[in-house]
Amino acid sequence: MHKLFFQFAALGLLASSALAQDNWPFDPIQYFESTSGVTNANIPDAGGTWPTVLPATFLSQTFQVPDDVVFIHGIELTGLSHTYIGDLQIVLIAPSGIAYNVLHRPGFTGTGFGSAASFSGTYAFMDQGVPFPSLGSGVVPTSTSVGQAYAFSFGNWPSGQHGITNASAMVGEAGTWVLRVYDWATQDTGSVTTPKLEGRLYAHYKVDYGNAGQVPSSSFGGANGYPGQWNAMDNSFGPLTLPSSSVAPANCTIFGASATYTRSGTTNGTFGFDNPNTTGDEALLLDDALDLGGVGSQSHVTISGLPIGEYRVHVHAWAPDDPIGSTTWVAINGGLAETNLVGGGNWSGILDGFTTHADIVSVTDGTLRFSAITDSGFGTINGFEIVQVLLYTSGAAVTNCPSGGSLNGCFPNLIFGGTTSFAANDAYLFCVVDGNRSGGFFYGLRPADGMPFGTGTAKFCVAPPRVRLGGILNSGGTTGICDGVFQFDIDQWWNSNPTGLGLPPTVGQSLYFQAWLRDAGNGSSNIATSNGLRLTFQP
Missing domain, CATH: 2.60.40.10 (Immunoglobulins)
Structure with missing residues (x-):
């Protein structure tokens, strides 16, 4: 059985030691394991014309991934066997069709056969592993754990050839991922017992204020660029438990915590304005909002119960174009250094600093706070997005x-x-x-x-x-x-x-x-x- 395992990777490659010291609960959204295919898959001895004609046949395994990927930091191949490792190229393909080089023909210079060393055992190829060039010409030693890994190795592969790119930042969306192993030469053969893929998934949460039922589609990435469910928030002052997001497993609230939402301050209720310059999902986000009221009116949001860590926060606070000149101050986790003026003109066509204030903030007490304050005209708060960047641990x-x-x-x-x-x-x-x-x-x-x-x-x-x-x-x-x-x-x-x-x-x-x-x-x-x-x- 072939196994695909997505693991929270914020601790980097020394995770095996750091995890043992961790005192904070890890976000359950980050852990995924899925299986597919059969065991003992052979690597076809197919040849090809490097680099113009790919081998006609190859080992291929597909896996279903439940959510968007921040980055892939490791691929472990259990029971990998093959003589002449210089024959092999390993490629990972995202659902979008973007293909990433994992390993490309160690020791191969464009002619000849590359390294004559053999694979025999369990090997991990990782974003920050031990680089292949440092291994010399000897037989590659067997890896016994993810902590003993070799770096993604691109060799002299021309990046972009056949759509296969040399990039360690392997990102992609939920759906079917494909692992392929090519053998560029004849005679030497091999097989893989179980492949394992390790990486980190995004945990993100999106809220749209305004008219109930009029939220952007789940394919709309918003300011952070990652698709996901937009949750409607009405004029309630809370507190209330945040609803489950599409990025979470069933019955799991925001980031795996029992987070609650509380709002205080003033508001004139829901405001709607049909701006002809905004269409589709942008209109659904921006053309309805909470009207804060006149100068000095303010609304405060507190989200409690979050895992301790770093979060990227986007607060949409652009008042639609009528009247021109309405501006809103936004402060995230307090302090004048965190304030930013939003709005004051026409729709620019993109969610940028004109419509949205963004910042990366440290949440050390489990609480995230932000405020929207009318600076001129009437202020609004249209929605917000939160992306979990990293979780803190007790390790140094x-x-x-x-x-x-x-x-x-x-x-x-x-x-x-x-x-x-x-x-x-x-x-x-x-x-x-x-x-x-x-x-x-x-x-x-x-x-x-x-x-x-x-x-x-x-x-x-x-x-x-x-x-x-x-x-x-x-x-x-x-x-x-x-x-x-x-x-x-x-x-x-x-x-x-x-x-x-x-x-x-x-x-x-x-x-x-x-x-x-x-x-x-x-x-x-x-x-x-x-x-x-x-x-x-x-x-």
């Missing part, structure tokens, strides 16, 4: 978004050494990167959910403002091999920079770290980035 270090990968096929893996204890004073960062590269580390006060940086693979896991830690480092190691290392003593740095951003950290405070390296030709930024790391400091 938590990965909050995956590595972007380099052009060389390496996936910089940032880990933490020492402790986050002020008394111990022994915290340091350690990142395995491409050999003989320059780069370093930076940090900030808040996370970013993999925001693209330029047109290449680089992405920010740290929100601005960002501060570079120290100077430029050299990774050492060998050019073309993923054996370089960046290392940095955190405690020594902040002892000499006591007035730096967020320094000195207080007990319970979190800082967010990431590594970068120069990667010439990698899009417009010419850099590659590591995974993000959150450190929470203790006495």
Whole structure:
């Protein structure tokens, strides 16, 4: 029986140790397991003309995935056997048809046969595993757990050929996912007993205020871009238990918690306006709302009982175009630094900062709060969306978004050494990167959910403002091999920079770290980035 397993991946590849320390309940929405197919599937010995003609036959297994995928961080193949691993290419295909390279012909240079090593056992190929180039020419050792894994390896596959892309950020929608294994050469054969796929699913929740029954369709992604059920919220002041969302299993409320919704403040009731410039789902979201009233009128929303963690929140507070000039202040989790003015003009055609205020906030007490306050004319609140970015654990270090990968096929893996204890004073960062590269580390006060940086693979896991830690480092190691290392003593740095951003950290405070390296030709930024790391400091 072939098994597809989606696992919450916010803890990164060291999850096996971090899970054991976790004191917070994990969101049940994040865990999925489905089975399909039969055991002991053969890998057809099909050949093909690399890279122009794919092998005519291949191992193919399909699985039903219940919800949208943040990213796939690992594929484990139990009972994988094959001589000459340089023959094999493993591809994962999302329901949309987007195909992702998982492993491409280790050791293959475009001619010849690639690595003569053999697969025999259980192997994991992961977003931040041990890169294949570091294994040398010997036989690939058998992996016995997901913690012993090799990085997604693209080799010299021309990204985009046959629609197969080289991208570690494997995302997609609910539906049928397909795993394919191609054998590009004849004679050597193999099989797979059980494939397992690991990743993280989105947990998100959407609310539309206004006229009952007039909510956007579940295919409408809204501001966060992820389809899902829009829940109608009337003029009730609560408290009331939030209804189940389509992203949750039966009888499961928002994010797996017994969350409650309470609203307070003032309102003139439901407001509707047929704006001819908005159509379809945008009209259903924006053309009806709660009318807050005149200048200074306000409405406050409190959602209690959420799992502790980071959330991306979008508050839609655009007053339809009549009259022009109506604006609304939005504050998320309080404080002037979190306020933003929304509205004041015509529909721009997209849900952006003109219609919607968005922010990533830290929920440390299980409570999310936001307010809408009329600034001029009449203010409205049209709806809101919440996306769970990551759950906190009691462990000191938590990965909050995956590595972007380099052009060389390496996936910089940032880990933490020492402790986050002020008394111990022994915290340091350690990142395995491409050999003989320059780069370093930076940090900030808040996370970013993999925001693209330029047109290449680089992405920010740290929100601005960002501060570079120290100077430029050299990774050492060998050019073309993923054996370089960046290392940095955190405690020594902040002892000499006591007035730096967020320094000195207080007990319970979190800082967010990431590594970068120069990667010439990698899009417009010419850099590659590591995974993000959150450190929470203790006495």
